[in-house]
Amino acid sequence: MGNTTKFDELQVIGGEEWCVFEELGIPAIKARVDSGAKTSSIQANNVKVYNKGVEEWVKFEVNPIQENRSVTITCEAPLVDRRTVKSSVGISEERLVVKTSIKLGNNIHSVELTLANRDTMEYRMLLGREAINQRYIVNPAESYCMQNFSEEEIQEKYASHMAEKSGLTIALLASNPNLYSNKRIIEAGEARGHEVVFLNVENAYMKLDTKSPQIRYRGGNVLNKFDAVIPRIKPSVTFYGCALIRQFDNLGVYCLNTAEAITQSRDKLFASQLFSKNDIDIPITGFAKSPMDTKDLIRMVNGAPLIIKLLESTQGKGVVLAETNKAAESVINAFKSVQTNILVQEFIKEANGQDIRCFVVNGKVVASMQRQAQKGEFRANIHQGGVASLIKITSEERKLAVKAAKILNLAVAGVDIIRSNKGPLLLEVNSSPGLEGIEYATGLDIANVMIRAIEKKLNYTSN
Ligand SMILES: Nc1ncnc2c1ncn2[C@@H]1O[C@H](COP(=O)(O)OP(=O)(O)OP(=O)(O)O)[C@@H](O)[C@H]1O
Ligand SMILES: [Mg+2]
Numbered sequence: 001m002g003n004t005t006k007f008d009e010l011q012v013i014g015g016e017e018w019c020v021f022e023e024l025g026i027p028a029i030k031a032r033v034d035s036g037a038k039t040s041s042i043q044a045n046n047v048k049v050y051n052k053g054v055e056e057w058v059k060f061e062v063n064p065i066q067e068n069r070s071v072t073i074t075c076e077a078p079l080v081d082r083r084t085v086k087s088s089v090g091i092s093e094e095r096l097v098v099k100t101s102i103k104l105g106n107n108i109h110s111v112e113l114t115l116a117n118r119d120t121m122e123y124r125m126l127l128g129r130e131a132i133n134q135r136y137i138v139n140p141a142e143s144y145c146m147q148n149f150s151e152e153e154i155q156e157k158y159a160s161h162m163a164e165k166s167g168l169t170i171a172l173l174a175s176n177p178n179l180y181s182n183k184r185i186i187e188a189g190e191a192r193g194h195e196v197v198f199l200n201v202e203n204a205y206m207k208l209d210t211k212s213p214q215i216r217y218r219g220g221n222v223l224n225k226f227d228a229v230i231p232r233i234k235p236s237v238t239f240y241g242c243a244l245i246r247q248f249d250n251l252g253v254y255c256l257n258t259a260e261a262i263t264q265s266r267d268k269l270f271a272s273q274l275f276s277k278n279d280i281d282i283p284i285t286g287f288a289k290s291p292m293d294t295k296d297l298i299r300m301v302n303g304a305p306l307i308i309k310l311l312e313s314t315q316g317k318g319v320v321l322a323e324t325n326k327a328a329e330s331v332i333n334a335f336k337s338v339q340t341n342i343l344v345q346e347f348i349k350e351a352n353g354q355d356i357r358c359f360v361v362n363g364k365v366v367a368s369m370q371r372q373a374q375k376g377e378f379r380a381n382i383h384q385g386g387v388a389s390l391i392k393i394t395s396e397e398r399k400l401a402v403k404a405a406k407i408l409n410l411a412v413a414g415v416d417i418i419r420s421n422k423g424p425l426l427l428e429v430n431s432s433p434g435l436e437g438i439e440y441a442t443g444l445d446i447a448n449v450m451i452r453a454i455e456k457k458l459n460y461t462s463n
């Protein structure tokens, strides 16, 4: 088995040692020397693989100081292996292995490090056999044989990192980082000096436990450094997304829109009931279970032409105009025959395919636009070819928008209003209103307004 080093050439290391990783930018990290482990490992969060030329590299974050998560070092190193490790319960997990140089006392040599989630462990690093063999001999009774750092020295080494973190750490909980709205939110957060981390709803999961509830991310990283969460939950993942938001909320993280508010706004029937209960005018709306009531349902909303809406619709996809009573009856009964919940609604003809979108943030209308449907179309949604333009809203409309957002308890809301002969009527309230149309129409930086709303709630002042 190769050359064996002479025993008296080996240096003695203790059961714990201070390691320095100059290439990773880690000035000192305490390691448990563990000859039982083959490869050395280090605690790593937000692990991301990327390409650097033809090589694969890994970017990851390390919290080098035990029991202190405020110091975060972002490290980069070449990826040398992906290993499958089996946990004690037999579940295989992939671990990335990187290569870098380690300094122990005055010795510098190359080392392979497994990136592990060691959050629950006392030491942020384990020094395994591969790093020890042929170089050191372990005396577990001793500590810091290679070099020791005092508390003051550690403080000094990390002083710049402690001062560096001035902005907030904000999570954007969504599904697609390339959507205009999401890109703008990240951009606006970073422009104000914050760190914005994109979290994919479907890659996050939770641990329910009274002592240490957690949110984890694919790969086992614990997400516990966030000051705030911006939820942008698409309708198909409402249930799961809201469960995650509740978990963040339980962990004391401020959420720009609560799970409860999002859930309420996603249910058009429930939201409409809340509106009518709170004296907010909406188009006359009916909801019935049995086809036997269809005829009266139609009469109730003043007959055709009338609107039929799927309960969970967005982008205007589930909104239908029935021109005659006969057509209305067959469409309503067709939906009922496939157990689909629908609302039947009075058609506001005089709106002429126009509606108004008010963007509400923390109780204020921060922007508004008019949307005009395409020719021959009654739905004004941008996704249905609607065209946005600037509009000056009346104070009555402004009050209506603010009140609707307040009743649903939404910090950020897209409130849709339609102008009728009876005055402005509330159409619906969206909890993840898009930014593209409204920023384009108004020229305003709405993403910036959202970020500043978080700063205000957290009493954050930049220096
Ligand atoms: N009762 C109505 N009378 C006239 N037009 C209506 C009525 N209800 C909806 N519309 C038109 O259809 C569009 C879509 O309706 P609504 O906003 O209720 O559906 P949605 O699918 O949830 O859209 P969103 O993408 O805004 O969430 C409205 O923006 C409006 O232009
Ligand atoms: Mg909607």
Ligand SMILES: [Mg+2]
Residues within 6 Å of the ligand: 316, 416, 427, 428
């Ligand atoms: Mg709408």
